[in-house]
Amino acid sequence: MSVAVCSRAGCRAYARWQVVWRNPRIHTAGRRKIWAACDEHVDYLRDYLAARDFPVDVIAFASESAT
Numbered sequence: 001m002s003v004a005v006c007s008r009a010g011c012r013a014y015a016r017w018q019v020v021w022r023n024p025r026i027h028t029a030g031r032r033k034i035w036a037a038c039d040e041h042v043d044y045l046r047d048y049l050a051a052r053d054f055p056v057d058v059i060a061f062a063s064e065s066a067t
C-alpha cells in the first residue's frame with residue numbers, strides 16, 4: 001500500500017487530507033485536481049487556491065481501519 005505525502009513544497013509528512021480543486025478558466029466542471037495535505041499544511045493549501053477564486057473542497061483520506 002502506498003502512502004500519500006503532503007504536496008506542500010519541502011514537506012515530506014504523511015497526508016491525511018485531499019484538497020480537491022479546479023481552475024475554472026481552463027478546466028471543465030468535471031475536471032478536478034487533487035493535492036495531498038498533512039494537518040499542518042491543509043489550511044495553507046486550501047487558502048492558496050481559494051485566494052485565486054478556484055473552487056476548493058477538503059476531504060479526509062479514508063481511514064485504513066474502515067475496511
